Amino acid sequence: MTLDDCRRLDAEDPLAALRDRFMLPEGVIYLDGNSLGVLPKTAPARIAEVVAKEWGEGLIRSWNSAGWFDLPQRLGDKVARLVGAAPGEVVCTDSTSINLYKVLFAALSQVLLATPDASPQRRVVLSERSNFPTDLYIAESICRERGFTLRLIEADELPAALDQQVAVLMLTHVNYRTGAMHDMKAVTAAAHAVGALTVWDLAHSAGAVPVALNDSEADFAIGCGYKYLNGGPGAPAFVWVHTRHAGQFTQPLSGWWGHAAPFEFTPHYRPAPGVARYLCGTQPIIALAGLECGLDSVLAAEPFDAGQGPMAALRAKSLALTDTFITLVEQRCAGRFALVTPREHARRGSQVCLALNDGGPGAYAMVQALIARGVIGDFRAGDAQMPDILRFGFTPLYLGFEDVWNAVEHLVQVLDREEWKRPEFNQKLAVT
Amino acid sequence: MTLDDCRRLDAEDPLAALRDRFMLPEGVIYLDGNSLGVLPKTAPARIAEVVAKEWGEGLIRSWNSAGWFDLPQRLGDKVARLVGAAPGEVVCTDSTSINLYKVLFAALSQVLLATPDASPQRRVVLSERSNFPTDLYIAESICRERGFTLRLIEADELPAALDQQVAVLMLTHVNYRTGAMHDMKAVTAAAHAVGALTVWDLAHSAGAVPVALNDSEADFAIGCGYKYLNGGPGAPAFVWVHTRHAGQFTQPLSGWWGHAAPFEFTPHYRPAPGVARYLCGTQPIIALAGLECGLDSVLAAEPFDAGQGPMAALRAKSLALTDTFITLVEQRCAGRFALVTPREHARRGSQVCLALNDGGPGAYAMVQALIARGVIGDFRAGDAQMPDILRFGFTPLYLGFEDVWNAVEHLVQVLDREEWKRPEFNQKLAVT
Incomplete structure (x- = not known):
């Protein structure tokens, strides 16, 4: 060559x-767009507009006039197009780690409801030893807290390790170190075959490789906004939950933005329907503007897909x-x-x-x-x-x-x- | 007049x-700076610089060259000057709701360690019925999860309600509706007298009224970056933990940024010493730049304090x-x-x-x-x-x-x- x-x-x-x-x-x-994506040319002007116009001029009125409240969903719908999800199934919010906490907690809550007695069954979260460390830290913490065991294996041990004890299989779709990619559909089917739920981290997948969340029948997924999605340093992350679970379980970071009626200011929490319950506190609006420019920069490739x-x-x-x-x-x-x-x-x-x-x-x-x-x-x-x-x-x-x-x-x-x-x-x- | x-x-x-x-x-x-502070004139240029120079030119190198990794602490030290805390005691990160989850979880973990048997003692989180709803939602969630009861009272019932059952007294220092302010030092002393810990929400206090966290012997505090601190819509929030607790307990959102050695990428979590363990995932760098401009805009009043x-x-x-x-x-x-x-x-x-x-x-x-x-x-x-x-x-x-x-x-x-x-x-x- x-x-x-x-x-x-x-x-x-x-x-x-x-x-x-x-x-x-x-x-x-x-060659580090997998760590921090580059700056889309649209971002400086758009961010400047949000700062000067929406914050500076609009002030609190921009919640209505600039549509701040709908940003997590509006951007989520753009992410959805890149990961094989449907409109309304994704929200952009918080960090990848925090979103992982939410979905893993929700998944384990589901398992605890299904098997409430402290049987030895279904008390394992299975993951890869070479998974992104922060994912393992979050899982370690939730497992300790909720009475589960985090079992770490090598990727090639996966088929043998999937047994009836596994409550949740938590994997990063594309390994952050090696770049090795799992077959999401096959692995999800294998997990479901033993009764386990799947949590997929798409940090190195969204905007990088085709992802088919719904077609794979995956259960939960989270991903990062600032790698292949070019959202800017520390851009908000995203969370997806399959519609069969989205309105069923709550996550414990139950802030006002995930409330069914956030402006009623009632003293009791009532989760919003669907994935909106995975929102918590007020999101960084300026950072979300950067993320939208990043998402649009990736979606600019859509016209070339030619029906594939x-x-x-x-x-x-x-x-x-x-x-x-x-x-x-x-x-x-x-x-x-x-x-x-x-x-x-x-x-x-x-x-x-x-x-x-x-x-x-x-x-x-x-x-x-x-x-x-x-x-x-x-x-x-x-x-x-x-x-x-x-x-x-x-x-x-x-x-x-x-x-x-x-x-x-x-x-x-x-x-x-x-x-x-x-x-x-x-x-x-x-x-x- | x-x-x-x-x-x-x-x-x-x-x-x-x-x-x-x-x-x-x-x-x-x-007259809504208590909801969203106005734009400091320094913010547009500083944010533009972070976007064009630190993100656009520096890219991933800015973690070192622009000091991104130290931002939560550097900004936290500025917050500390406004809330009666010492350098190194505050970090700026995540949202107020998420930080409340962290500190409330840490406080209750401490109580569970001290009274491990499921006695009726010390299983109440006490707060005000008119506290900011999202604080109550977060408390509701943690209480359910950890076996505590959330007891809500009116402010004037506080002295009578502080009893030996109270594990944590969680209050917003200045009420978001009424503007009524608690005497932090007296209330903290009353809580400590019955063996309860205190969690203070400073959302309507930081940058608005004098706060003396260390002098009050408070235990935990969190606060908002976008109200009186003028950090921009959805700016990152802050968290403070008294040094007597800061290195003692962990919070469950155990992401890489709160690890003792975040760049060793070890599979097991080891919390950083001090308040740094309250960091989790990657923070929105552009939003933090806005927050720093906001903090500087408040600190501009410092020269007028005349030793008071x-x-x-x-x-x-x-x-x-x-x-x-x-x-x-x-x-x-x-x-x-x-x-x-x-x-x-x-x-x-x-x-x-x-x-x-x-x-x-x-x-x-x-x-x-x-x-x-x-x-x-x-x-x-x-x-x-x-x-x-x-x-x-x-x-x-x-x-x-x-x-x-x-x-x-x-x-x-x-x-x-x-x-x-x-x-x-x-x-x-x-x-x-």
């Missing part, structure tokens, strides 16, 4: 023009980008790296992770050396069971194939010139 | 120049403003309204609430008629025990005495001309 091949792929790319919708810093090849289903065009390009990266790394970095991300398309998210074949500690410094060259990926530390990795996210909205070529060229130079051995690249930053 | 008296008070007002720090819409007298303690200058002007409003309403609206807010300074927050003496339903329409004239206050519906009220917040940072005169003049005209009887002012808005 050559630079000319990459340029040819760019010339043939139907999504190439979408790049103009984003503010990309000069000299940067951004949501995310079809983005998915096709994403796979082509990650294929290209894998091919070029294997071709040009001659055995230096092991591919941690699955090669099989059906099991790959929109990122590629590499581990060093020499078992040495260079991964962190290599990432720093790349960042100094403007190629921004990130490093994730390993442990006794997982290697250190270099992690690269590929966002088809604003990345081209020549970017991939150039990123690999920089990697080759970092290796050939042993730049990563420089002391400045081996100093740990506060936030990694 | 005359218009000239009001103009003289403005001329003598040491804080008058602070008004220039805010964007006030033309023709508006804003935090909030001294703002408090003096606030009382003069509400005194003026009360005097003018009583002088000019001849018996039409009853004063719901306490007349006694020590018991009054920074707002004044009026109820109609005729017992009629006109309060809603009067507020709408005033809003149409540019005098923005709000309406809060009553019930069998509480009258409908017209609620007016007075923010000494950007209100003058002539504003108060003009507001009352408008009210007089609304009454004299019976404007409030017009059909358009009697149509209910979606959000009230």
Whole structure:
């Protein structure tokens, strides 16, 4: 594969023009959209308008005149189009962690109602040891509180671990480290077959890969607004609950925005019908404006789907980008790296992770050396069971194939010139 | 009291120049800063900088280069100066409701540890029936979940209701409806005398009245960023925990940002020391930037305190403003309204609430008629025990005495001309 091949792929790319919708810093090849998406060009003006007009001029009147109260649902309907949900099934609110708490709590409440005696049955929350740590922290906390056990396994142990003890299977659809993707429909069916509910974290899926929540018959899902959805740093997250559960169970963060009649100011809580009960307190309106720009930036790819289903065009390009990266790394970095991300398309998210074949500690410094060259990926530390990795996210909205070529060229130079051995690249930053 | 008296008070007002720090819409007298504070002039540029530079240019590098990770603490230290807390004791994060959940949960966990047998002792959360509804909803939920009873009383029943059954006394320092203020130090001492912990909601106190959390020996407190702190619609809230508890108990929303070593990505949760464990997921960075501008806008009054303690200058002007409003309403609206807010300074927050003496339903329409004239206050519906009220917040940072005169003049005209009887002012808005 050559630079000319990459340029040819760019010339043939139907999504190439979408790049103009984003503010990309000069000299940067951004392979970290899986951590923080880039700024849509519409966002500065829209956010400025919300600040100056809606807050500054409208003040409290903007609750009505600017439609603040409906924002969580209005944005939720946009998310729904990206994750195989229907209008009215998603709300944008709070953080991913807090939304996970809500849905996991609701799911376990359902289980406790169905099996009220403290039998040994149905008292396990099953997840992956390599799940995103904060998901495990939240699950750990709820399990302790509600008398459940958190059982952590490797992905390949999943079929054997799904038994009658499992109350909830809590998985991240695309693994944050490896980029490995679960078959949501098959795994959900397997969980349901043993009577377990499913909670899916879509942090690395929404806007990155096709997700079919309703078609998969999933039970609960949450996801992040600031990764592939380009909503801005710390943008509100989202929550989806299957309609068969949405009006059935309550979550304990029962604030005014999730009340059936929030402006009656009654002293007792009565949950709103449907997913609206997953709202709690007042949401950051300015941050929601940023998120809406991000959602629109992803939905701009919809016209290219050509009837192939949501995310079809983005998915096709994403796979082509990650294929290209894998091919070029294997071709040009001659055995230096092991591919941690699955090669099989059906099991790959929109990122590629590499581990060093020499078992040495260079991964962190290599990432720093790349960042100094403007190629921004990130490093994730390993442990006794997982290697250190270099992690690269590929966002088809604003990345081209020549970017991939150039990123690999920089990697080759970092290796050939042993730049990563420089002391400045081996100093740990506060936030990694 | 005359218009000239009001103009003289403005001329003598040491804080008058602070008004220039805010964007006030033309023709508006804003008496709703207790619901949503106005826009500080610094906020549009600062927010634009965070969007274009920190998000757009810095991207993920801004976690280090722009200090995103320290924002909750950095802003918390500014809040601390306004509520009688020390640096390092406050973090800005999430919503008021969610922070209440955290501290109430932590407080009850402490009680359950101290009295692990399911004795009838210490299983009551005591609060006011007229507390802000969302606080009651959150308490209702936690009580059900953890085996406690929520007991609601009127404020004057408080001394008698504080008994050995009370685990936690949860109060809003300044009542959102009436503007009545508790004596935090005395009430906390009374609660401690029966072995109860205290949780204080400072939503209508922070930036509005002097608060002395440490001097009062309070246990837990939370508060709102978008009312008197001018942080912008839905700005992040704050949480304070007394140092004697801060490192002792965990709250269940155990996300990565509250982990002792958040970048080690370990599968098990280990809470950070101190109040940092009350952080959970990734915070809305753009919203935090707005909040910082708001906090700075309040701290701009600090130089005028003249050694009288935090909030001294703002408090003096606030009382003069509400005194003026009360005097003018009583002088000019001849018996039409009853004063719901306490007349006694020590018991009054920074707002004044009026109820109609005729017992009629006109309060809603009067507020709408005033809003149409540019005098923005709000309406809060009553019930069998509480009258409908017209609620007016007075923010000494950007209100003058002539504003108060003009507001009352408008009210007089609304009454004299019976404007409030017009059909358009009697149509209910979606959000009230």
